Amino acid sequence: MIYEQFYQIIYKRRDVRGQFSGEPIEPDALERILSAANAAPSVGMSQPWDFILVEDPEIRKKFAAHVEEERVAFGKLLPSDRLATFEKIKIEGILESSLGIVVTYDPARGAPAVLGRNTIDDAGLYSVCLAIENLWLAATCENLGVGWVSFYKEQFLSDLVELPDQVRPIAWLCVGPVTHLEDTPDLERLGWQKRRSLDDRVFANRYGVKDQLRNWQ
């Protein structure tokens, strides 16, 4: 059945920090994962995304140094027990991964009248995230790891990759071959957070009304 293979990818996908091998990405695989991203749904079919492939080691080193500062800053906000857990967690693989991919959002794409963005301006942002998930799953399919780094100030990254004023960075993705994908997400494995089951996240007709029509197990 086709869906079994699809669901294998859904559950195999991990947010990778420590398992990058640094080997090069096969160019055809890179084109396939970017094409999958470009095939994502978008509000008014605006496809408001761009992809900046960052190979330049100087840019990556500057970004890694900035992220390290933000890692330290976050640690200072934590109570001591949480800090001890946090310090065991590797938060990025910027230099060890084969490629950085900065995914950006351009609200001017398709403007002024983007069909479906009139009442909800953030719908454009949402579209970019759908493209990122397509990329992420496709990469998993290609035996590549992806790690979304979000410990950065947007202005720093905008300046670093020279974004025009209206274009917003949405993600820095670390991408590349991996030694393996962990069975359990790092944050669960290292005691930061447990995954929630679906049971109490599904409601019937109104928020908070437990869905009793189905037997959620």
Place this chain on the structure above:
Amino acid sequence: MIYEQFYQIIYKRRDVRGQFSGEPIEPDALERILSAANAAPSVGMSQPWDFILVEDPEIRKKFAAHVEEERVAFGKLLPSDRLATFEKIKIEGILESSLGIVVTYDPARGAPAVLGRNTIDDAGLYSVCLAIENLWLAATCENLGVGWVSFYKEQFLSDLVELPDQVRPIAWLCVGPVTHLEDTPDLERLGWQKRRSLDDRVFANRYGVKDQLRNWQ
């Protein structure tokens, strides 16, 4: 090869408005698509999403009436040639689809210190969108259609499904069996927008610098 089947789903997926058959959704399939959504990556593993399954015809009728008002309001913003194109486009299948799924975002999940949301508050929103794309692709796998309706005011939908103050509605998804999925997106088929190729959307190291390392075709 496993990836051929995965990519078939990526390219088969459509944003459905007019092809819902109204037949019931098989409960196991519904559980699989919601479980796929719940397996999406999220910032700090916060899983800040909830799913409200809206079957109640009264709620759906009220929402459809609101969306119709917003459709008319959007039309008034368009020049006459674009309006003529827009009026040919069906923008929602709220009553014809088998189920509405309201996907929401709760910023309090995992707070106050969500790992990776310290510098970018919207990272929580982004997580919800990743879950939506998982749901959408899984539904495609299950031969179900999904249509994301965004012609609504957030406060209207919040009131309609009784969201707590801090919880934000991200999407109303029309979900259900379909007669078929179109080969070409409605907005392209009906002349609103053409899809863009990847060629000029990929840059090397900095925005606007054409990637010349690869032969994008």
